[in-house]
Every structure is written in structure tokens, then in C-alpha cells.
Amino acid sequence: xxxxxxxxxxxxxxxxxxxxxxxxxxxxxxxxxxxxxxxxxxxxxxxxxxxxxxxxxxxxxxxxxxxxxxxxxxxxxxxxxxxxxxxxxxxxxxxxxxxxxxxxxxxxxxxxxxxxxxxxxxxxxxxxxxxxxxxxxxxxxxxxxxxxxxxxxxxxxxxxxxxxxxxxxxxxxxxxxxxxxxxxxxxxxxxxxxxxxxxxxxxxxxxxxxxxxxxxxxxxxxxxxxxxxxxxxx
Numbered sequence: 733x734x735x736x737x738x739x740x741x742x743x744x745x746x747x748x749x750x751x752x753x754x755x756x757x758x759x760x761x762x763x764x765x766x767x768x769x770x771x772x773x774x775x776x777x778x779x780x781x782x783x784x785x786x787x788x789x790x791x792x793x794x795x796x797x798x799x800x801x802x803x804x805x806x807x808x809x810x811x812x813x814x815x816x817x818x819x820x821x822x823x824x825x826x827x828x829x830x831x832x833x834x835x836x837x838x839x840x841x842x843x844x845x846x847x848x849x850x851x852x853x854x855x856x857x858x859x860x861x862x863x864x865x866x867x868x869x870x871x872x873x874x875x876x877x878x879x880x881x882x883x884x885x886x887x888x889x890x891x892x893x894x895x896x897x898x899x900x901x902x903x904x905x906x907x908x909x910x911x912x913x914x915x916x917x918x919x920x921x922x923x924x925x926x927x928x929x930x931x932x933x934x935x936x937x938x939x940x941x942x943x944x945x946x947x948x949x950x951x952x953x954x955x956x957x958x959x960x961x962x963x964x965x966x
Contacts, residue, residue, distance in 0.1 A: 757923040769819040773812040780805040854880040874922035878915040885911040
């Protein structure tokens with residue numbers, strides 16, 4: 733562990749403690765029943781931290797084995813985070829038909845990396861929720877904002893790192909860990925205040941009326957899609 737500065741080691745330890753507390757709260761509040769992939773994401777990230785710690789301890793910070801362990805486990809965590817974001821979108825918009833194509837189009841359009849794709853999906857979700865007045869509880873909102881913030885920091889950090897690779901490496905690591913710690917604390921607060929209640933089922937219009945209004949709905953969705961595509965291209 734000599735390759736890590738003391739402040740990085742302490743920050744890492746604090747991050748793990750908050751992650752464990754968050755997992756405990758999710759299990760205690762029974763929130764895992766509708767957040768399966770989110771708890772898998774947290775557990776996989778904890779397992780990744782343990783594996784990285786052992787690899788640094790056994791083979792050193794700069795060894796090729798540690799390099800393989802770090803980036804192979806990172807791939808698993810990124811996939812788990814993507815599944816957690818997809819689960820979040822499903823939980824928020826499960827009762828609303830005809831909108832999944834919009835989310836799929838946003839993901840396909842964001843071909844500049846998974847993190848950028850996650851930002852696009854989450855921004856689409858938040859804009860859709862705001863534009864159409866979809867009810868969003870405190871926990872789902874905290875998860876969406878947290879994922880979006882962390883992915884934005886990730887993309888920005890990677891962009892800067894590609895320019896100032898060696899000089900920025902330590903700062904990149906610190907910002908990444910600090911951003912994730914901020915998100916974990918926000919999630920911890922959200923789950924601490926969570927009241928386990930059943931989300932109300934939205935009252936949907938009759939099928940016959942929906943068929944009459946479907947062209948108008950599709951037109952508004954196309955307008956929203958054009959706005960979002962314009963945001964991505966700008």
C-alpha cells in the first residue's frame with residue numbers, strides 16, 4: 733500500500749465504511765426487494781475494494797498483477813452500475829407504456845462510453861419526470877441524482893486525465909474517491925430517512941381513450957426526443 737498517499741488510504745477506508753453502512757440500511761429497511769441490482773452494485777464495489785487491497789498488499793501498487801485486478805474488477809462494477817441505472821429507470825417508469833423506446837434511443841445515441849451513456853439515460857429520466865410530472869419519491873430521486881453526478885465526474889475526470897496523464901493521476905484518484913464518497917453519504921441520508929411505503933399505482937386512462945390520444949402523445953415524445961438529441965449534439 734506504499735503507492736497510495738496516507739490521505740488516499742484514509743479516504744478509501746472512509747468510503748468503505750459508508751458503503752457498509754448503506755448496505756446495512758438498505759437491508760434493514762427492506763429496500764433491496766425493489767433494488768436488487770443496486771445492492772449487487774454496492775456489494776460488487778465492496779468486493780472490488782477488498783480484492784484491490786489484497787493485490788496491493790501482496791504484489792505492490794505498481795505491479796502488473798495489481799493492474800489486471802484493478803481494471804478487471806472495475807469492468808464488473810461498471811456493468812453492475814449500468815444494471816442499477818436500468819433498474820432505477822424501470823422502477824420509476826414501470827407503469828408508463830410507450831416510453832422505453834425513448835430511453836433506448838438515448839443510450840444508442842450516446843456511443844462515447846458507458847459512463848456518458850449513463851449520464852444520457854439519467855438526464856433523460858430526470859427531464860421526462862420533470863416534463864410530464866411523473867411522481868418520484870425521495871429515494872429514487874437521490875439515486876438518480878447520485879448516479880448522474882458520479883458519472884459526470886467520471887467522464888470529466890477521464891477527459892482531463894487523457895491530457896495530463898501522469899501529473900493528474902493522483903488528483904484524478906482523489907477526486908474520483910471524493911465524488912463517490914459524497915454520493916454514498918447522500919444515499920445514506922436518503923435511506924436513513926426512508927419510510928417503507930408502497931408507491932401509489934398511477935391512474936391510467938382507459939384503453940379506448942388512449943388509442944384516441946396516442947398520436948398526440950407520440951408527437952410530444954418526438955418533440956422531447958428532438959430536444960434531448962439536440963442537447964447531446966451540443
